[in-house]
Amino acid sequence: MGDDLIYAIVQNESIYVINLGKHNDIFKPGELIEACENEWPGMHFDLESDDNNSSISMDNDFFRQNACNPQLGFTLLKPAAFTDKTSGKVKYISNHQNTAMISYESQEGTWNLPLKCVMAFDHEEKLIYKFIKDIYFHYGTFPDSLELDLKNRKYIFKVPTIRGYGDYIITKRDAHRYLTASFPCDEAEINWQL
Structure with a gap:
């Protein structure tokens, strides 16, 4: 009790329980997607393979560090991904990407910057x-x-x-x-x- 969470997909009149876990499991989105795909292959997500090994996904520590930064209003920077144990390929949800914009007020007006841009400057500083x-x-x-x-x-x-x-x-x-x-x-x- 208290720290337990049910991770599920609610669709129409059905509920698909993916995992009974803890709050920290939210920082492992790839593992939740993998569990869902193992149980219901192809039912909930359109997956693509990272055939070029371009590191399209983020590691859990980086995700957690930035998700907990209230200044960024972080949602997602890169697609949540996992390594398919059968094929050995990195798979990710093709439409699972950040769309958040961060607004900055200045004397010249308001700047609307993509979260990726804000994070790039913040991280480099x-x-x-x-x-x-x-x-x-x-x-x-x-x-x-x-x-x-x-x-x-x-x-x-x-x-x-x-x-x-x-x-x-x-x-x-x-x-x-x-x-x-x-x-x-x-x-x-x-x-x-x-």
């Missing part, structure tokens, strides 16, 4: 601050410039040395495969249409 703290910890000073290596997906920081102006330590950091505004990946393609 946190990532860069993390890198700056790490650089300060290792070198005892903050970097004074940042460049992007778009081809190799790297951030290039210049860290001044005690020798003075123009003498730098160059340090590089990898851009993660999660969404970033500077290094968009396949998952980060943004649809600007309202």
Whole structure:
């Protein structure tokens, strides 16, 4: 009691119980879809296979982290997916995607941005601050410039040395495969249409 939830699909006058689970199971949408497909194949979802291994789905920890961020009003960023045990292929619901828009008020008016775009900026800002703290910890000073290596997906920081102006330590950091505004990946393609 209290933490128990019934996950089900209600359709017309029928109810299809997928799982009796806990609240945290909501952060594992792929597993719920897989359970439903195992019981009623092809009945509730139109599934597609990720034949190109393009990482169209998100991992559970990333889903949970952003679903719990009230600033984002998070619904879904990428389709919920699972690995089919029979074929070994990643399968996902073709029409299970984010459509949320986030509104920002400014002096010029209101900006309506797709959730993917907001998350890309939010994630990259946190990532860069993390890198700056790490650089300060290792070198005892903050970097004074940042460049992007778009081809190799790297951030290039210049860290001044005690020798003075123009003498730098160059340090590089990898851009993660999660969404970033500077290094968009396949998952980060943004649809600007309202």
